[in-house]
Amino acid sequence: RKEVEQDPGPFNVPEGATVAFNCTYSNSASQSFFWYRQDCRKEPKLLMSVYSSGNEDGRFTAQLNRASQYISLLIRDSKLSDSATYLCVVKGSNYQLIWGAGTKLIIKP
């Protein structure tokens, strides 16, 4: 089993819709969680950290479920510019970040 697993997608979503995807992690000792965004042939960029209480940044909401060991990302009122691959990242018991393979999102007009 991979340490961080994501549905690769692609998720094809009409513009304006709400979309959500999850990421599961295997190490129950993991302390920090993040969502990065990666555009095609570009480098990853931090989208948001995921806090225990959940957090919201505009149209984006991230949630953490420690009991079931997953994090989620919800995007409301999706825009064409949201099309990208979303990478789930988990920090283990040391400094290393463990990266999921990403979920590809395609927003269609």
Add this chain to the structure above:
Amino acid sequence: GAGVSQSPSNKVTEKGKDVELRCDPISGHTALYWYRQSLGQGLEFLIYFQGNSAPDKSGLPSDRFSAERTGGSVSTLTIQRTQQEDSAVYLCASSWKRDPDTQYFGPGTRLTVL
């Protein structure tokens, strides 16, 4: 300010040749990471430098891979006797000591081994 820079942006080499990839982190960032990303895959950790501490080389896939960081700044990743399976995008990231979890990535070097 300037971000993380990497060079070359693209490198095509023949199997068996050595290659050097360069990373120039953001000024003041003490941590530097090398990753590689194969097509459609997540990032694979290779090596980590933090200040003057000994680097964590636990992610290097074989002894053909090595990396240096001179003067706590620029880093060079060297791949000796390249193989076709080394073809990937090699990404460098740096982070600030006070915010180690926010990594800033360079644009990557796309390596193709023929």
